[in-house]
Amino acid sequence: MTTVPFPHEHEFETQDLMINMGPQHPSTHGVFRMVLQVDGEVVRDVVPYIGYMHRGGEKLAETMDFRQGIGWMDRTEYLAQHNAELSYVMAVEALAELEVPERAQWIRMILCELNRLSSHFMFTGAFGTDAGIFGTAFVYSFREREVILDLFEEISGDRLMYAYFRPGGLAWDVPDNFARRVAEVLKSTRQGIKDMDGLLTENEIFRARTVDIGKISAADAIDWGCTGPVLRASGVPLDLRRTEPYLYYDQLDFDIITGTNGDVYDRFVVRVEEMRQSVRIIEQCMERLRPGPILPDRLPRMLRTPPGEVYLRTEAPRGEYGIYMVSRGGNRPHRLKIRSSCFANLQALRDMTIGSYVADAVVILGSLDIVLCEVDR
Amino acid sequence: MTQDDAAAQDAEALAATIWTQVDRALSGVSARPEPSVRDLIVHIPPDELVRGLRALKHDAALAFDYLRCLTCVDNEDDGMDVVYHLYSIAGRYNLTVKTQLPPDNLAVDSATGVWRAADWYEREAQEMFGVRFRGHPDPRNLLMPEEITDSFPLRKDHPLAEIEVLQGEGVAYSEEPA
Numbered sequence A: 001m002t003t004v005p006f007p008h009e010h011e012f013e014t015q016d017l018m019i020n021m022g023p024q025h026p027s028t029h030g031v032f033r034m035v036l037q038v039d040g041e042v043v044r045d046v047v048p049y050i051g052y053m054h055r056g057g058e059k060l061a062e063t064m065d066f067r068q069g070i071g072w073m074d075r076t077e078y079l080a081q082h083n084a085e086l087s088y089v090m091a092v093e094a095l096a097e098l099e100v101p102e103r104a105q106w107i108r109m110i111l112c113e114l115n116r117l118s119s120h121f122m123f124t125g126a127f128g129t130d131a132g133i134f135g136t137a138f139v140y141s142f143r144e145r146e147v148i149l150d151l152f153e154e155i156s157g158d159r160l161m162y163a164y165f166r167p168g169g170l171a172w173d174v175p176d177n178f179a180r181r182v183a184e185v186l187k188s189t190r191q192g193i194k195d196m197d198g199l200l201t202e203n204e205i206f207r208a209r210t211v212d213i214g215k216i217s218a219a220d221a222i223d224w225g226c227t228g229p230v231l232r233a234s235g236v237p238l239d240l241r242r243t244e245p246y247l248y249y250d251q252l253d254f255d256i257i258t259g260t261n262g263d264v265y266d267r268f269v270v271r272v273e274e275m276r277q278s279v280r281i282i283e284q285c286m287e288r289l290r291p292g293p294i295l296p297d298r299l300p301r302m303l304r305t306p307p308g309e310v311y312l313r314t315e316a317p318r319g320e321y322g323i324y325m326v327s328r329g330g331n332r333p334h335r336l337k338i339r340s341s342c343f344a345n346l347q348a349l350r351d352m353t354i355g356s357y358v359a360d361a362v363v364i365l366g367s368l369d370i371v372l373c374e375v376d377r
Numbered sequence B: 001m002t003q004d005d006a007a008a009q010d011a012e013a014l015a016a017t018i019w020t021q022v023d024r025a026l027s028g029v030s031a032r033p034e035p036s037v038r039d040l041i042v043h044i045p046p047d048e049l050v051r052g053l054r055a056l057k058h059d060a061a062l063a064f065d066y067l068r069c070l071t072c073v074d075n076e077d078d079g080m081d082v083v084y085h086l087y088s089i090a091g092r093y094n095l096t097v098k099t100q101l102p103p104d105n106l107a108v109d110s111a112t113g114v115w116r117a118a119d120w121y122e123r124e125a126q127e128m129f130g131v132r133f134r135g136h137p138d139p140r141n142l143l144m145p146e147e148i149t150d151s152f153p154l155r156k157d158h159p160l161a162e163i164e165v166l167q168g169e170g171v172a173y174s175e176e177p178a
Helices: A057-063 A068-076 A081-096 A102-130 A136-156 A178-201 A204-210 A218-223 A228-232 A264-288 A341-347 A349-353 A358-367 A372-376 B003-025 B046-058 B118-129
Strands: A017-021 A033-039 A042-049 A308-316 A319-327 A335-339 B032-034 B041-043 B066-074 B080-088 B093-101 B107-109 B132-134
Touching: A033 A358, A042 A349, A042 A358, A057 A068, A057 A335, A068 A081, A068 A335, A068 A372, A081 A102, A081 A308, A081 A319, A102 A136, A102 A178, A102 A264, A102 A358, A136 A178, A178 A264, A204 A264, A204 A358, A218 A228, A228 A264, A228 A319, A228 A341, A264 A358, A308 B066, A319 A341, A319 B066, A319 B080, A335 A341, A335 B066, A341 A349, A341 A372, A341 B118, A349 A358, B003 B032, B003 B046, B003 B093, B046 B080, B046 B093, B046 B107, B066 B118, B093 B107, B118 B132
Parallel strands: B041 B093, B107 B132
Antiparallel strands: A017 A033, A033 A042, A308 A319, A319 A335, B032 B041, B066 B080, B080 B093
16 A cells, blocks of 8 residues: 655644545546545545446346346446346346257357457556556557457447347357457457557556555455456455356366456456456367357247246456346246446445545556446446 | 256255355354255344354354345335345355345344445445345445435336337337236
8 A cells, every 4th residue: 555655744734625536537437426535645535426327227127028138238237248148148047947058158158258358458448548558558459349349240230239148048140250250359359468468567657557556455355345357466366267167167278367466557467367368268169169059949939937046147357247136937037136246346446545646546446447337237 | 867967966965065054153043044046045034134144254164255245125015135145265155145024124234344345235225125224334325316215216116117109109018928
């Protein structure tokens, strides 16, 4: 944590100043407001305000049947849509006891990892801007992200709101040139990750802005319910793809990346290294992808589930994305709770920010990689 | 036996193991297990809840140090359920703790003293369902405007706006036949 090198602190009386930041502020990645209490340049307290994007999504999803709810998931987590859909359809499959064909599962894994790449590219670009490297990293990141989004558009027909997963499998099969297109995307992605390393990871100015800033210990991160790269940067190797394997992650060879310091720099490096692992995972998935059906043979036109409940979680780019679904029987959930990863990560913001400089508050917030639509739902 | 059957048996055995441990950790608390699709559910009455949660967190063998999720389920005339999803990072155990609140007394002790993560989850549950968490350090609204304190949008009896039909004569939203 930053020390407070102000000799005047005890020499004469100072007055704390309240600074409002947001909800319309370019560095808050959406509509997020925080009120900083500052003493000179040092942050004494932070009060975050969320809810500007609250649309009552859980209640809406309770009025929709299991097929309609998929589209809603895209609108909560709009940077990792496939991952969000995955939790939802897997929750329905667990309740309805649906078998998913093998090909559909492999395609899901490929798309989820590609989505992790596009989401992390969004992060590296936006975070570079937060840290003061204006424009360059952003443009390079977005070029790579766009290549991935093009592929998603070719598959699902939409650039952002895919609604491509279905309970039981996929909406339709991928195009015939899928393998070639994925290879092309991976080629540009590998170059993009190298660019990020050159622009940011090894950049002296970037390191000066991020190393030892916004530290959080492993115990605190767990206590606040942090997951994903935020928790792993503090050295806890909790990754649901490894600890509770779903799909076919247990058949693949990949590393869980952890940091040591729990600072902003570690949170950045963990994400960049995770992108390399995602590329590895996609390559292995492509080797195992075989022709076959993408939906079960017998799928009722109106899907109903027996009464029951399940809390289904998957590892989304920002951490654990959970769907708690309670069914009373019928074609729609009785209760649907979206466990948002950013919601919990954002709770730890106060711990990370107190004691740092005002200028670092933006960097720390950026390192959490929040998506406000997911926080508020 | 197929692979899935083996996995199901493993899950049952794991649930039984966890229940043995949980039962031991919760000595003095009246708890009741219930199997579920994925994680074991344990029912604890509301007045013993926080004592039970604290025992589960601080038990050396279980150590449920991570609160995955906290939420409410509206059972209409039967009151509310408050549901806690716990995870033990060291032991990789999952557990769901449920407590049933009667409709005339929607209040339970706050779990913020056990996990700080409960802070925002409880605030959200309070404003959305009207469940009071006694002893919460900051019980303001989290997502909704601060002045709205008498309307609970996620309850089942809270009305939704009607769907507006903007095109077509007599076109209405209709349910598919059962």
